[in-house]
Amino acid sequence: MDTVVAYLPAILRGTSVTVAVALCSAVLAVFLGLLGAWGKIAPSRTANAVTGAYTTLIRGVPDLVLMLLLFYGGQQLLNDIGAATGWWGYIEISHFTAGVFTIGFIYGAYMTETFRGAYLAIPRGQIEAGTACGMSGSLVFRRIVWPQLVRYALPGFGNNWLVLLKTTALVSVLGLHELVWESFTAGRSTRQLFTFFFVTMAIYLVLTAISDTGLRWLERKYSAGVRRA
Amino acid sequence: MEDPRGPSLLDAIRDFSGNASPLDFVLIIQHWEMFAAGVGYTLLLVAVSLVIGGALSLPLAVARAYRTPVVNQVVWAYVYLFRGTPLLVQLYIIYYGLGQFEIVRESFLWLVLREPLWCTLIAFVLNTAAYTTEIFRGAVEAVPYGEVEAAKAYGMSARLRTSRIVLPNALRRALPAYSNEVIFMLHGSVVASTVTIVDILGAGRILNSKYYLAYEGFLAAAVLYMLLVYAITRGFKIWERHWHAHLRPRAA
Known part of the structure; x- marks a missing residue:
C-alpha cells in the first residue's frame, strides 16, 4: 500500500495522459466519423467507394498492427517523402501523436457506422417537410438533422467511447508514458507488478463509471423531447 | 552458382524487390514459414479461448438471466471487471503480476503460470467468457415469454425447458452478436505478441526488427x-x- 502511495504521482500523471489520448482521439474519431457518414450517404460513387474501403480496412486489421504500422511505417514514409521532395527535414512522430492518430483513425470507422445508422433513423418526411417549408440545406441540417442525429448516435457513441478508452492501453506498447506504462515501470522497480496492475484496473473501472454517468446525462439532455413509456 | 546465361528472371525480381520497389516482398515470402507458424498460433489462441470461454459463459449467462441468487451478483461483478478493463492489462496482471506472490511461485501452478502461452490462454478465456456471457444473457432474456409459458403448460421441468426451448432459441438469436465477438477476439489476440508469443503480429515484429524495416512485417500481418x-x-x-433458415422468406 505504501509503495502505491509513493508512486501515486506517477500513476496519476499516467492516468491524465491516458485520458488526454482518449479525448483527443475521440474528437478526431467523431470528426472522421461525420465525414465518413457523409461519404457513405452522399450520392457520389467515389465518396462511397473511399468510405467503404476505409471501414472495411479498419474492421479487418487489429488496432495494434495499425498503430505499429503508423508509428514506424508512417514516420519512415513521411521522411522518405520529405527527403525525395525536399519539402521538409527529418520528422519524428511522437508517441502521443501516433497514438491519437491511429486510435482516432480506427474509431473514426466505427463512428462512421454509428453516425450513418443515426442519420438513416431520422424519418425522411421530416427533412422533406423542412425543404417544403423553404428551409435551406444548412438550416435543415442545423434544426432538424443535427439534434436528432446526436440523439440516435449517442448510445453507439457511448459504446465506441468505452472501447476506445480501453484501446489507449495499447499505446503503452509504443512507449508512451500513460497509465499502463507508468504502472508497469513502478511495478517492476518495486517488484509488485500485481499490486500496480490491480490499481490500474481499478482506475480503468473508475474512468468507465465516470463516462457512464456523463453519457447518461447527455442522453437525458438530448432526449428531452421524447416521451418515455 | 553463376548462371552462364546472365541474370535470370528470378534475379531480376529479387533485385527489383530489394532495391527498386518500396516494399521488399521477396523478404516476406522468404519468411513465409514464420508467418505460417504465426497464423497457427493466432488461430490456436483464438479457437481454444473461444471454445473454452463459450462453454464457461453458457451456465453463467443462464444464471444471470434467471436471476439465480448470489451467483447472479458474482457473475455480474466478474463480467463488469473483465469488460471494463483492457485485455492488455488483464494479460499483464496474469503473466507479470501473479509471480509477485511467493505462494504462486512455489506451488505447482507456477509450471503453468510462468509460460506465456498458458497465461495468454487464461487471460483470453476469462476475457471472452465475460463478453460472451453478456451476449448470451441478452439472448436468453429475449426469448419470448410465451414459449416458456407453453413449455411450462406442457409440464416440462426447468432443466428441460432450458435445454429444449430457451437455449436453442437464444443461441440462434445470439449468432450475429457472437460473430462480432469472434472478430474482436481475433483483433484482441494481437496483445499476445507483447508477452513474447510469435503470433501473426509477433512474426511481423520479428521480421521488422531483424532487418530494421518499417513496413514489411506489419503490412504482411495486416x-x-x-x-x-x-x-x-x-x-x-x-x-x-x-441456423436462421426458418427466418428466411420461403421461395415460391
Whole structure:
C-alpha cells in the first residue's frame, strides 16, 4: 500500500495522459466519423467507394498492427517523402501523436457506422417537410438533422467511447508514458507488478463509471423531447 | 552458382524487390514459414479461448438471466471487471503480476503460470467468457415469454425447458452478436505478441526488427489478419443461413 502511495504521482500523471489520448482521439474519431457518414450517404460513387474501403480496412486489421504500422511505417514514409521532395527535414512522430492518430483513425470507422445508422433513423418526411417549408440545406441540417442525429448516435457513441478508452492501453506498447506504462515501470522497480496492475484496473473501472454517468446525462439532455413509456 | 546465361528472371525480381520497389516482398515470402507458424498460433489462441470461454459463459449467462441468487451478483461483478478493463492489462496482471506472490511461485501452478502461452490462454478465456456471457444473457432474456409459458403448460421441468426451448432459441438469436465477438477476439489476440508469443503480429515484429524495416512485417500481418476476418465473416454468413433458415422468406 505504501509503495502505491509513493508512486501515486506517477500513476496519476499516467492516468491524465491516458485520458488526454482518449479525448483527443475521440474528437478526431467523431470528426472522421461525420465525414465518413457523409461519404457513405452522399450520392457520389467515389465518396462511397473511399468510405467503404476505409471501414472495411479498419474492421479487418487489429488496432495494434495499425498503430505499429503508423508509428514506424508512417514516420519512415513521411521522411522518405520529405527527403525525395525536399519539402521538409527529418520528422519524428511522437508517441502521443501516433497514438491519437491511429486510435482516432480506427474509431473514426466505427463512428462512421454509428453516425450513418443515426442519420438513416431520422424519418425522411421530416427533412422533406423542412425543404417544403423553404428551409435551406444548412438550416435543415442545423434544426432538424443535427439534434436528432446526436440523439440516435449517442448510445453507439457511448459504446465506441468505452472501447476506445480501453484501446489507449495499447499505446503503452509504443512507449508512451500513460497509465499502463507508468504502472508497469513502478511495478517492476518495486517488484509488485500485481499490486500496480490491480490499481490500474481499478482506475480503468473508475474512468468507465465516470463516462457512464456523463453519457447518461447527455442522453437525458438530448432526449428531452421524447416521451418515455 | 553463376548462371552462364546472365541474370535470370528470378534475379531480376529479387533485385527489383530489394532495391527498386518500396516494399521488399521477396523478404516476406522468404519468411513465409514464420508467418505460417504465426497464423497457427493466432488461430490456436483464438479457437481454444473461444471454445473454452463459450462453454464457461453458457451456465453463467443462464444464471444471470434467471436471476439465480448470489451467483447472479458474482457473475455480474466478474463480467463488469473483465469488460471494463483492457485485455492488455488483464494479460499483464496474469503473466507479470501473479509471480509477485511467493505462494504462486512455489506451488505447482507456477509450471503453468510462468509460460506465456498458458497465461495468454487464461487471460483470453476469462476475457471472452465475460463478453460472451453478456451476449448470451441478452439472448436468453429475449426469448419470448410465451414459449416458456407453453413449455411450462406442457409440464416440462426447468432443466428441460432450458435445454429444449430457451437455449436453442437464444443461441440462434445470439449468432450475429457472437460473430462480432469472434472478430474482436481475433483483433484482441494481437496483445499476445507483447508477452513474447510469435503470433501473426509477433512474426511481423520479428521480421521488422531483424532487418530494421518499417513496413514489411506489419503490412504482411495486416493482410493476413484481413484475410482471416474475411474468412470468419463468410463462415458466419453460411452458418447463419443454416441456423436462421426458418427466418428466411420461403421461395415460391
